[in-house]
Amino acid sequence: MNDLTPLPAAKGCRETPVLKERGQREVFCGLTGIIWLHRKMQDAFFLVVGSRTCAHLLQSAAGVMIFAEPRFATAILEEGDLAGLNDAHDELDREVGRLLARRPDIRQLFLVGSCPSEVIKLDLSRAAERLTEVYAPKVRVLNYSGSGIETTFTQGEDACLASMVPVLPATDRRELLVVGALPDVCEDQMMELLNGFGIDTIRCLPARSIEADVTVGPNTVFALMQPFLGDTKDALERRGARHLAAPFPFGEEGTTAWLRVIADEFNVSDEVFEAVTRAPRDRARRAIAQAAENLNGKSVFFFPDSQLEIPLARFLTRECGMTAIEVGSPFIHQGIVGPDLDLLAEGPIISEGQDVDLQLDRARAARPDLTVCGLGLANPLEAEGLATKWAIELVFTPVHFYEQAGDLAGLFSRPLRRKGLVSGLSPRLEAAE
Amino acid sequence: MKLTVWTYEGPPHVGAMRVATAMKGLHYVLHAPQGDTYADLLFTMIERRNHRPPVTYTTFQARDLGSDTAQLFQDACQGAYDRFKPEAMIVGASCTAELIQDDPGGLSELMGLPIPVIALELPSYQRKENFGADETFFQIVRNLAKPVERTERISCNILGPTALGFRHRDDIQELSALLYDIGVDVNVVAPLDATPTDITRMGAAHFNVLLYPETGEAAARWLEREFKQPYTKIVPIGVNATRDFCAEVAGLTGLPCRADESRLRLPWYSQSVDSTYLTGKRVFIFGDATHVIAATRIAREEMGFEVAGIGCYNREFARQVRNLAKEIGVEALITDDYLEVEQTIEALQPEMILGTQMERHIGKRLGIPCAVISSPVHVQDFPARYSPQVGFEGANVIFDTWVHPLVMGLEEHLLHMFRDDFEFNDEAGPSHHGGHAPAASAQGGPAPQPAATPRDISEPEKVESGEIIWLDCAQKELKKIPFFVRGKAKRNTENFATSKSVREISVETLYEAKAHYAR
Numbered sequence: 001m002n003d004l005t006p007l008p009a010a011k012g013c014r015e016t017p018v019l020k021e022r023g024q025r026e027v028f029c030g031l032t033g034i035i036w037l038h039r040k041m042q043d044a045f046f047l048v049v050g051s052r053t054c055a056h057l058l059q060s061a062a063g064v065m066i067f068a069e070p071r072f073a074t075a076i077l078e079e080g081d082l083a084g085l086n087d088a089h090d091e092l093d094r095e096v097g098r099l100l101a102r103r104p105d106i107r108q109l110f111l112v113g114s115c116p117s118e119v120i121k122l123d124l125s126r127a128a129e130r131l132t133e134v135y136a137p138k139v140r141v142l143n144y145s146g147s148g149i150e151t152t153f154t155q156g157e158d159a160c161l162a163s164m165v166p167v168l169p170a171t172d173r174r175e176l177l178v179v180g181a182l183p184d185v186c187e188d189q190m191m192e193l194l195n196g197f198g199i200d201t202i203r204c205l206p207a208r209s210i211e212a213d214v215t216v217g218p219n220t221v222f223a224l225m226q227p228f229l230g231d232t233k234d235a236l237e238r239r240g241a242r243h244l245a246a247p248f249p250f251g252e253e254g255t256t257a258w259l260r261v262i263a264d265e266f267n268v269s270d271e272v273f274e275a276v277t278r279a280p281r282d283r284a285r286r287a288i289a290q291a292a293e294n295l296n297g298k299s300v301f302f303f304p305d306s307q308l309e310i311p312l313a314r315f316l317t318r319e320c321g322m323t324a325i326e327v328g329s330p331f332i333h334q335g336i337v338g339p340d341l342d343l344l345a346e347g348p349i350i351s352e353g354q355d356v357d358l359q360l361d362r363a364r365a366a367r368p369d370l371t372v373c374g375l376g377l378a379n380p381l382e383a384e385g386l387a388t389k390w391a392i393e394l395v396f397t398p399v400h401f402y403e404q405a406g407d408l409a410g411l412f413s414r415p416l417r418r419k420g421l422v423s424g425l426s427p428r429l430e431a432a433e
Numbered sequence: 434m435k436l437t438v439w440t441y442e443g444p445p446h447v448g449a450m451r452v453a454t455a456m457k458g459l460h461y462v463l464h465a466p467q468g469d470t471y472a473d474l475l476f477t478m479i480e481r482r483n484h485r486p487p488v489t490y491t492t493f494q495a496r497d498l499g500s501d502t503a504q505l506f507q508d509a510c511q512g513a514y515d516r517f518k519p520e521a522m523i524v525g526a527s528c529t530a531e532l533i534q535d536d537p538g539g540l541s542e543l544m545g546l547p548i549p550v551i552a553l554e555l556p557s558y559q560r561k562e563n564f565g566a567d568e569t570f571f572q573i574v575r576n577l578a579k580p581v582e583r584t585e586r587i588s589c590n591i592l593g594p595t596a597l598g599f600r601h602r603d604d605i606q607e608l609s610a611l612l613y614d615i616g617v618d619v620n621v622v623a624p625l626d627a628t629p630t631d632i633t634r635m636g637a638a639h640f641n642v643l644l645y646p647e648t649g650e651a652a653a654r655w656l657e658r659e660f661k662q663p664y665t666k667i668v669p670i671g672v673n674a675t676r677d678f679c680a681e682v683a684g685l686t687g688l689p690c691r692a693d694e695s696r697l698r699l700p701w702y703s704q705s706v707d708s709t710y711l712t713g714k715r716v717f718i719f720g721d722a723t724h725v726i727a728a729t730r731i732a733r734e735e736m737g738f739e740v741a742g743i744g745c746y747n748r749e750f751a752r753q754v755r756n757l758a759k760e761i762g763v764e765a766l767i768t769d770d771y772l773e774v775e776q777t778i779e780a781l782q783p784e785m786i787l788g789t790q791m792e793r794h795i796g797k798r799l800g801i802p803c804a805v806i807s808s809p810v811h812v813q814d815f816p817a818r819y820s821p822q823v824g825f826e827g828a829n830v831i832f833d834t835w836v837h838p839l840v841m842g843l844e845e846h847l848l849h850m851f852r853d854d855f856e857f858n859d860e861a862g863p864s865h866h867g868g869h870a871p872a873a874s875a876q877g878g879p880a881p882q883p884a885a886t887p888r889d890i891s892e893p894e895k896v897e898s899g900e901i902i903w904l905d906c907a908q909k910e911l912k913k914i915p916f917f918v919r920g921k922a923k924r925n926t927e928n929f930a931t932s933k934s935v936r937e938i939s940v941e942t943l944y945e946a947k948a949h950y951a952r
Contacts, residue, residue: 024492029471052443053444053447053557055437056440073437075436078435078558078559091434092434098436115466115468119533120532148529152468283945286948288951375473376470378477403948
């Protein structure tokens with residue numbers, strides 16, 4: 001498939017038995033994806049039908065209130081809504097009516113299911129159909145579930161994109177569809193690279209606006225930009241599109257491998273490939289090398305968070321010289337991360353799901369140089385002397401493709417550099433108890 | 434169904450977490466789906482706690498709903514007991530678990546654990562965070578406190594401080610010192626830093642100081658009824674309130690209760706001529722009722738402000754706030770809808786807001802200075818320095834905090850004299866705040882994609898710095914970089930270009946420079 005990325009001398013991790021755990025999880029639910037999705041799709045509004053907890057989560061996970069009225073809100077279920085379901089539908093219609101009257105710029109409305117709305121079986125797909133009839137063609141109303149009983153963190157984006165696939169217009173054209181909500185700067189760089197190959201029928205899902213002409217059909221081939229898009233992949237395959245499996249475009253190697261798969265599909269010559277990628281590859285290597293000085297020879301332990309863990313472990317071990325002790329992921333989709341697992345040298349524990357106390361025991365025993373974990377665990381582990389990297393930043397920061405490869409390595413090296421800089425403080429380091 | 438964008442209070446189980454996290458030796462088993470664990474980060478990130486909150490989430494999933502979530506709950510309880518060996522446990526349900534009606538209380542009782550297990554009933558679809566904290570603390574006290582002999586010396590308990598409270602950490606230190614100073618021992622402070630064993634000896638105190646009625650009143654009432662411990666009604670925030678509080682304690686104890694005021698500076702600072710400009714400043718006050726009531730008195734009696742309106746978000750205390758509003762002749766705003774608060778502020782056009790982090794944002798939008806007086810809290814509300822609100826040092830802190838956002842003394846006059854000065858005008862804000870910097874952003878966590886500032890749009894297509902020219906495409910690329918690092922990127926790129934004798938900056942140059950400076 002790809003002569004540029006030799007398989008590791010040792011065996012890869014694809015056949016490694018996966019440690020499956022079932023216990024307390026320290027992860028966000030799928031609603032969290034709204035925080036970046038609402039910025040990506042500038043004509044979309046996300047209406048969570050849920051509880052005060054859902055509203056509080058969105059407010060807290062965002063970390064900062066984006067005070068210009070954000071394009072998301074929570075319709076909080078109250079005692080009365082739980083008593084009779086008919087009322088809940090009427091109430092929802094009323095709130096949507098008010099919302100769309102106040103926000104005439106909204107063209108797509110997502111009704112987002114939550115734990116409570118799923119448990120009381122509030123049928124949001126019926127609501128979405130009904131509301132689409134009322135507001136079409138001006139507003140398209142879709143629904144998906146971001147509930148914690150069904151989705152983990154980034155699976156919310158997967159559920160959202162998967163809900164859009166059935167309503168994409170059909171096409172027979174041979175097109176490349178690139179899937180996953182990326183920061184604009186990464187998306188633009190990707191377009192430039194692919195245009196450089198001479199591929200010009202490229203669509204992105206999600207598009208920045210509903211006006212963008214995103215279509216799908218039997219001649220569509222698609223590449224994923226994020227490893228957590230399993231349901232979206234299945235939905236696209238049901239529409240006849242074909243998946244191009246590839247390592248994910250993190251780091252120089254990942255980006256090159258990802259581009260290579262697409263280049264091969266579109267019969268791009270080696271000369272063209274080389275001409276387009278040589279300069280940015282060189283830059284990426286140099287940038288990574290600088291940031292990796294602090295990472296070389298260090299060990300890393302991933303708590304499950306965003307499903308980016310396997311591709312990132314591949315990047316850190318192969319391009320930054322780190323050793324992976326454990327790579328935990330909330331969910332491992334072999335059909336998607338297989339190519340990354342092939343490249344990740346055998347050795348680390350590969351774990352799926354979580355029992356947080358057991359995993360903390362393993363991390364404490366292993367004393368990794370760097371622990372990648374969620375915000376709830378980071379300070380407690382720092383207080384135990386372990387350097388940590390907040391996993392959520394990996395989702396909120398431009399990290400894909402060549403020009404961000406150095407930044408990506410920098411995200412991991414900064415905590416280690418910082419630990420070195422302020423190490424003189426540690427014996428008397430005080431924190432709230 | 435109620436449409437909500439931002440909320441002042443979380444759900445009631447977060448209130449229970451504030452109590453559990455405040456205490457030591459207590460564990461909370463919460464029947465909840467994954468995702469509800471987000472609440473941990475409130476404590477580990479906003480408050481920078483160095484321990485995980487002592488909470489076990491049962492983490493049920495959709496596939497469990499058809500089978501046995503009750504067993505899952507019991508397994509989690511047993512696991513938590515075995516691992517953490519707490520002195521006592523509290524058990525309850527979050528909003529979703531409330532719907533599946535597994536009865537955590539009954540289930541945990543059946544297990545016969547050898548420690549007290551306290552069941553919480555917190556109606557998630559009716560009540561909110563403060564209620565959750567108040568009720569949880571009350572249940573803990575009701576279940577654990579036992580009649581004990583009074584201490585020999587006069588002593589009190591301090592009720593109400595929790596984790597994630599507004600300056601609770603420093604308030605109890607200040608209050609304990611004040612009480613010691615006037616001859617009263619502190620028997621137990623709870624919930625903050627108390628163990629279940631400490632709770633059992635609360636009855637030894639002669640009276641209770643109800644420091645935060647929002648989170649301690651139910652317990653105070655119960656202790657008054659059961660143990661005949663009277664509780665204080667005055668919250669000692671502000672100079673006059675602190676003096677009245679001392680008098681109240683004197684009344685309860687028969688002690689003289691004369692406090693040392695030698696380090697109290699607010700009265701003189703407020704009387705000094707520099708403070709003349711504070712006279713009659715119109716302020717709008719909003720927050721939790723306790724802090725609003727205290728701030729209203731300070732504003733009127735100690736700062737010489739004019740109070741234009743007051744309000745609170747916790748309906749439980751609406752009556753007190755309404756009464757106070759009536760007394761001072763203003764409208765009371767009782768709401769948890771921040772849009773309504775914003776409208777009120779817009780209509781009143783105060784010169785300053787004393788509010789929460791929400792009002793700080795409203796103030797930013799409307800260009801009105803704001804000082805924060807109450808929760809909901811933000812990472813900024815946990816300063817490294819000692820900064821209580823309570824007592825005489827609290828009064829000093831409040832003076833500084835409230836004056837800081839204002840344009841000071843003569844500067845205000847100059848602004849009026851030369852309104853159109855290009856760099857020294859209303860828009861620029863107080864000069865001691867560095868008014869030309871972009872608005873402070875992203876406190877407490879990484880922001881997703883901040884919006885571009887309007888400032889950037891007005892930049893010309895080609896910018897010349899010395900001899901270096903930015904090509905359009907590079908200029909466009911530069912704008913994609915978040916505004917708070919854009920300046921640095923621009924500077925680095927130009928330095929890089931200069932060092933390479935490149936005169937025109939292209940996208941290529943931009944990224945060459947980026948790679949060059951990568952760390």
